[in-house]
Amino acid sequence: MKFTLNWLKRHLKTDVQYQILLDKLSAIGLEVESFQDQGADHEQFLVGHILEAVEHPEASKLKVCKVNDGTKTLQIVCGAHNARPGINVVLAPIGTIIPSNGMKIKASKIRGVESQGMLCSAEELCLNNLLNKTSNSLLLDQVDGILELSSDVEVGRKLATVLALNDVIIDIAVPSNRGDIASVYGIARDISAAIGKLVHYPQQTIVESCRNDIKIHIDRTTQCGEFLCRKISNVIDRGQNEEYVKLLGMIGSVSDLPLVNISNFMMFDYGRPNHIYDANKVKGNISVRKALDGEQFVMIGGNEVQLDASVTVVADEEKVLSVAGVIGGELSKVDAHTKDIIVEVADFSPLEVTTARRFLNMMTEAAYRFERRIDAANSSFFMDIISRAILDQCGGEPSNVVTAKGQRVEYVAEILYDHSRFEALVGYNISKDLAISILERLGFAWKQSEGMLRLQIPSWRLGDITRQEDIVEEILRIHGFENLPSADLSVQYKHLSEYQRSNLYLKETFLDRTRGVLASRRMTEVITWSFADEEGVKGLGYKECIKLKNPLTANLKVMRPTLVHNLLQLAHKNLSRGTDNFSIFEVGHVYLESLEEYQMCCIAGIRVGNILEKNVHTDSRPNDFYDVKGDIYAICNTAGLNTEALSIARADSQYLHPGKSATMCIGNKLIAVLGEIHPMTLKRYDIHQNIAVFELFVDRLPIFTPKLPRAQLQLSDLQSVTRDFAFVVDDKLECANIVKIIKLVNKDLIEKVTLFDVYVGSGIPVGKKSVAISVKLQPRVKTLSEDDIQDVSKLIIDKVVSTFGATLR
Template identity: 30%
Template structure:
């Protein structure tokens, strides 16, 4: 909602500065989002009249003007504006004037100039050069009666402040200058100037027949015919200026009048060209298959849920939203039909979004417009039309069919005091509400309030409590410290917080992302294998219709966003909730029956394994890079990785992560099918784990320095290719009964090429197809004594025996 301060002060003019006025509105809930002057700073520009002009002797497009700047002084100014003419009143920047910054960003200083050999004592200005409009096609024409020599800022009220309010949906009664003034009067106690709305006497008796067939769409319909108007009349400069300062450009006199009354009193209206109405009008719901070409050129189809105004031939308007092109007024219009109606908010809400546009009328009607003033506002529109365009008005046809009946709302003073947090009396509450113009009936410790017709938002007790708090002033509420004891909760040493986990992932080179918990249904079906996700009843967008049961889709969407913008290396993670059906979950303060909401952490890596550098060649990140990061995240705890399958991951490059005997998630490379569908040349690698197990940690315990040297033995064993690394290490550690085996490391894997298998080359170490050679380093250590060769050999032989018996391994020749 945008309007000039001067217009607001015509209705209510409290003794406050512009800054104080903005603060008062903001503290009352009418947030002043912006306050700016109507024009940027400039000086030295006065009102002048062109007395005479003649062609420039050296330039075809320039003319030499003799300009009267008041006080009998005339200046010679060279001008190239195409609309310059004798007798025209224009802004004149005298020598020494400073104009607003131009495209270069620097202010323009006007000096004595020479244009093609002719002296120029100033500059005649366009609206763009003064910074008040974008029009640079010619000089800005001022009113013919403007005083010569007067400062242009005073003449055009350019020091006026433009207020922009950011209104919440419950403040529909403030979507007009008069509505804001009404609130300002209640807040400050300044008098409110209420217009009289004088009746316009009809000069002819014609009435257009109108049938309202849908009372649930239109509760009141008022209209009148005005004949013999001059639709081509110019809109007065004062109206054009006010509309411009409300952010509305001038279109034509009739359209400008309708818009002006909407900004003035919040009443959207429509003016039909009477010559194009066949028969009478019907106000009804649409029928399937009907179409309408709107004023914006768009042709829309309606159905039984969209309100329309139709004549005997076709649809003429979308009810409460936008008129049709067929009955639009033009300069050739001579007879018009004026309409002002009350449309039920529920009948208008959401219809504009269905057709992918919005209008000022729809914005107001879907929030609620006063049904009690249709006739008064119609009189105001008629008054302005007669002043500007002339004409002969007919009588007003006013039909009231189904008006909202205000229901009394009770306010308990004790409840208001508890919610607001300060002691209140019955008198204080009643006085605050009466200042708003509400009908208040006092009872024993409570009030009964009947909302006026323009307050659609006052429906429950909490609404009245809010009004009391606003009128008392939020800045006057007491600062009451909390009385509850604050006790710090002891954090177990064996548990770390989620922020520590975030910091560790950031130290590993990952950036945190925060994504919506509602996602596309396709993500759940394809990437989570969830055929029945939790659906939203009212999604904010069609592509966000279900709750996620996995974080992988969100990370892949982040990767897609970055790769589309030519990112070469992506490392991201997210810590958030997922949602899935679980009948075992009860209803409670922090839970919803049948819905599990566990926390998970997921990470994604894509691109080069290392940033661009000289020390190591470029290579793509792979499964083992991400596995290393995950092991660093879990250290010193050791996870176990077992081959597994996941809907989003590569079937041969996916593992299930086990920690302390519990499966906590998956790690792997994205499935080739999804990689190709997203257009990635390289597959990202991902993991997703339950958060709770990761928050547990082992305490560091001091260990004495060993007094005896460790012993290392290397073994090369031939194993079937199906044997997993975790299985091999578990077998080796399980074979030691002495406790001297402190570490086992795999340091080499040998897989011969097909032409070097047994039977082709005897140097292959005796390997046959389906076998591989693994080299292990065993570290043995004893605390109380040095190990002897016999003891070492005994441990090695027990390891070999276990490998042979359990994994069918043999020592490589």
């Protein structure tokens, strides 16, 4: 949210330098994303006077101007059509930085003629918003061309002084749960708990001089909590409020219409979205209801849309006046001819506003605030404030306020706070009196209750503060993280046993080594949100997810139950930008209520496109199941796990290809899933490339133990022997079981068992399949005789036949 320092000081008494104020804003959680010192940006610009302007000898569209800067005459080449003798202009001397593009002015030659500066336009000065919106006699109306200043302005003076550009534009990030700081007053109220003193809004008294006969109906199908309206008759256009226009201009939200500027200013200032209708365009009574399917609505600006029953609207007896909390209608807006108005102040549901603005595919300043929840307790107070602003600027005859009540969400209004929770959570304590002082400054009312504090949550924080931990956070952020004493981090682990500390170290070491191993396998590490789109993860088969009370955005409503969803979203983004072949992985936690401590460490990776590009020697090869299987084996080797101990079974996963996927277990504990993504899953993510994926559950691996030094690899001098076998087995039998049972026949002699063919077709009975397996025998003591080989072969055949009911082909 943008505002200015001078605007903030309307509500905050403080003499601190603005750099200190900015630091304090960030320190208490109001993150400053950017700031622009208008005075510093325009400090070098001067008022100049054009003495002469002649055509450039080499370019008819350029002019060579003689410009007086107050002390001397400069020659400047200018291309503006309105550059002419006798006018005052804005001069950028050599060395000046242009605000719009950061260009530094240098002495130069333009088409052979020396130029000693630059004459500037409003756009180059970033002053567009001040033109045509103000009666400032020093700033003339000139958008197309260089900016012209009044002849009354003294030549040579600094532009920042002439136009009073002594302000700082500040932009802060407003979290999704902090709608209370989506206003200048709200920011002042919050920062005043740490620095300065809050200047409260004065109570306004409105003397009603006419009757408002409009009836308001809130349909029960909507979640509108409250709707207020006041009619003001005979308003007059007395021109703009200079202060409002200047402040709105600084943040780029100024309008030509005084009523619109008042409405916008009060929204930015106090945080309450509102709307002003032309009363003569409203027919009959007003209702808040759901739109009809196919109902027409013309938005401000003229765009016409067809609404549906998911959208909440404000309507009269003939038409839709506005989409509730999002945007007003063209057919009821105020204009230069408006004489009578209706002022709306309402409490629309955040969920309904989100639904409507998504339907319209737009975000407005009103929707931005409704989505973060407004302070509904001040509706009548705010109605009088905005009414007073209108009456002071435009005159008129105010009516009584008509109010309708709807369904209002109930929030936790009281919390029982035990101050011992502060030290328990923070590991450091402050006095109870200091904590109470901070809470009072934040607007909390309190009373003692059996040694604890019964806190009344201020209306502007309802829905955000719900438990003791929130109170600890409030106290801590105002007290200041910088005031916490430094601590020896090693002390934090003293409560752990030597075994636990060793295991933590070994796990982190394993993860670091895993990152190196995957990087060596040409994979790139990424980091994604710990949150996910609820519908997206449901599409992967995760039906029960941990939901966030205050999601950052509507698309990040749940804690991620898998790393795969975010990786697939990232794959779509990269593919849409022309990157076709890549492999990425992530190390992070997944979150499910069914998990111990609700979270588990995982490693997941995806391989997209080709692992081998076509070249003069070979064709391209796409990534497949065996590539990600190799990734898991490489990780297991890093952990010191024997991959022979892994049992592989067919995966029953909604998002994996049923014939090209598997699970890996140690005993009966699932440690990994892997395979190629199901084509229907790829379609949901709008991906048209083959993708192989793995997800390994680190916390399910055997307890980490220090790796013993590897024994030296002993190579046998004796010749190995390979024998192939083909068995006909049930087509439901997993081939991995056959491989595993063969390895157990003679562990000392059988070195390697490989499945190299599976056949179904002619000559094979229905419901059966033929599997071909190669067995490598490696003697260690003596060379194998034919009888030795036959004995082992018979044992293999007998074991497979007896175990699986197989027949030898």
